[in-house]
Amino acid sequence: MEKHHIFDDPRNVKRLLRVFYVVCVGVLAIDLVFARKIMHPWEGLFGFYALFGFVACVALVLIAKEMRKVVMRDEDYYDR
């Protein structure tokens, strides 16, 4: 019988995610109490970096997914 590994148990994945969500809320909350130095006007928005990171990555993935419709070909495309 194979050894049981940590992420074989879905509860462990859930636990990890829960900790991760808490940390996310934590680093966002620091913006409430700590004033970041600002060089670009947008930086002054509450949670600018958090929002930017989230939106940028969602946009990146969704655009890349759409790109597949145009650029994706079979694996042997260049060998034919």
Next chain:
Amino acid sequence: MIADLPPFAILFAGALLAAGCRGWLRAVVILATPALGLLNLIMLEPGIHDRVALFDYSLELVRADRLSLLFGYLFHIAAFIGAVYALHLRDPLQDVAALAYAGAALGIVFAGDLITLFIFWELATITSVFLVWARRTPRARRAGFRYLVFQAVSGLALLAGVVILIRQTGSTAFDVIGLGGLGSWLIFLAFGIKAGFPLLHNWITDAYPESTPTGAVFLSAFTTKASIYALARGFPGAEPLIYIGAAMTVFPIFYAVIENDLRRVLAYSMINQLGFMVAGIGIGTELAINGAISHAFNDVIFKGLLFMAMGAVLHVTGRMNGSALGGLYKSMPITTTLCIVGAASISAFPLFSGFVSKSMVMAAALEEGHGWVWLLLLFASAGVFHHAGIKIPYFAFFAHDAGLRVSEPPLNMRIAMFMSAALAIGVGVYPWPLYELLPFPVVYHPFDSTHVLAQVQLLFFSALAFAWLNLSGLYPPELRSVNLDAEWTYRKLIPLGLRAATVLVLAVDRRLRRAGLAIVNGVIYMVWRLCGPLAATARDRSTGQAAIWAAALLGFTLIVYYWHGGD
């Protein structure tokens, strides 16, 4: 004892020695060569060494200043770690090629004049292609040839540019060139090809993933970083570099997200990292150049680490597609951990090496008022975490369990990865020794609380986006596929165009031949009509008839003769 030898000479001598040795002796040679080389470099006095006369020109084979020395140390470290990683190999071709290639790269960064630069530029091409061909597959052979064409075009552009520049200025010195006449643009193009400028970048994503597991580690270290050095030396503050760099950071990350071959993902992410360096050189302030150079240093280490981790996966599983991997953390926990260190470093997590260098370029972009460029770089920073920081470790080591039960890679591979990981964390935690070596004095504080907080927020929420997309099923699955890129023009369009042109030429040729044939046939028919067996000229006449006609003719002649000649 060995002090003041030209750095490349030691590596070339080592390559020659390695060619003649077998077994453990060769292992000693490939380890001792970069180690001795580094020792020699540490003892090397700054200044110009090894002047050689070539016809009317004086070559400066070794120019040691802050910029070249930093790249010199870096290339020795990379060659040493690469050598450790390749110790298990029984392939003299790769050992020799790798050492000679490292020597050529050192030749480039220490070249004090343009002619020396050109010679080592070409040597780097010739020595490196063997690391692609050493995979010994038909795909690698073809990719190697395409790689060679790109490198040769870069070499030609450099040669043409250098000749024009020397004729214009009368000087062979390799210093700030700046964008001016045709010569300087050709040199810019030559550097740009090897630095992976947009549209000229596909040789990286084509050849590196086809090279051997160990070859990719060497390849990722030298060619592109030597070009970054050359750009920093020749074109600091050249404005087009800012926009070229920004484009380089952004477009590859889209491809990296949908690419299946994980080493090709790394190749795209390499272009993205090069973009930060190129943009930094373009901004051209002391902070920006320091950022670009230190990022080149860190990139060699962490990108090498990621290529080593993926090479280890390829070595033990024989697979490299995200769609065929997964769950390897169970059987390769050490490789998994070391890969995550590389991933954290390239993502610029605070306390990992990428953070202390990339943030300098970003800060310089803001300081110089390039707000939009800064936003693009910020987008690319989030993106690099997404594809290199999360995707690489996630699809190789976690995700769905592909059922692969393998063992860790050989000890030497693990040691090499460990060395890189230690350096990545070391520089990330304590960057000041690296800062000391940079071309300009560093007044930048990486661990300023604003920087740290901003970066942590950016990265955690990028990770949150990944988690959300993955859990909601929006994340594009890994698919066995090829994605069209600029290479489509020369791998498909031009061959198709040539084929179409051939078909057209053949068709025109066929028509011309047919028309010609029709004319010839017509002439033959006419001749046949006039002189053929049915023609009047061919009708049978009896001999008697002919005699009567002959007599009549003679009689006529006689009459005419007497008519005139009688008197």
